Amino acid sequence: MISKIAQVGVYVRDQNEALRFYTEKLGFEIREHREGPGFTWIEVAPPGAQTTITLATKDLPVGDEAKIGRYTDIAFETADIKALHETYTERGVRFTKDPELQPYGKWFAAFVDQDDNEFFVFQPVD
Incomplete structure (x- = not known):
């Protein structure tokens, strides 16, 4: 398993x-x-x-240039999305979606790395 x-x-x-x-x-x-x-x-x-x-x-053996700068399907979790957004923005991280409460009950934001690979970050609502 x-x-x-x-x-x-x-x-x-x-x-x-x-x-x-x-x-x-x-x-x-x-x-x-x-x-x-x-x-x-x-x-x-x-x-x-x-x-x-x-x-x-x-x-790398399975490498592909076309895989750079894409949506990654990777989601991170944080306890304080607004503080994370502020800290990362101060460090130069570019957000493609600012924190926003979603209808499904989580805070959501999105950012990209230096090659425009996109990641999500969530904050559960207690």
């Missing part, structure tokens, strides 16, 4: 630039960073999270 989602991939043009964005602007941790013959493998994650994001490039 599958026990958890271990990692998801996000395709980026430049892994070093992406690493700076995810660690400095989003506050993620580096979970793995290793060099191999012809590739660099980088995984990042929010502090304490189980699932990691692999910062992949088109040079």
Whole structure:
């Protein structure tokens, strides 16, 4: 049986630039960073999270330039979406959708990384 989602991939043009964005602007941790013959493998994650994001490039075996700058289907959760929006905006993160309470009962916002990969962030309503 599958026990958890271990990692998801996000395709980026430049892994070093992406690493700076995810660690400095989003506050993620580096979970793995290793060099191999012809590739660099980088995984990042929010502090304490189980699932990691692999910062992949088109040079990996399953890589594809068309996967860069797309909707990722990745949603994050926060306890205070307005504070997160303010902090990330101050750090230079570009939001494509400002926080808004949705009819299904969660706060929702969307932002993009340095390559325009789009992510969502939710805040449950108590």
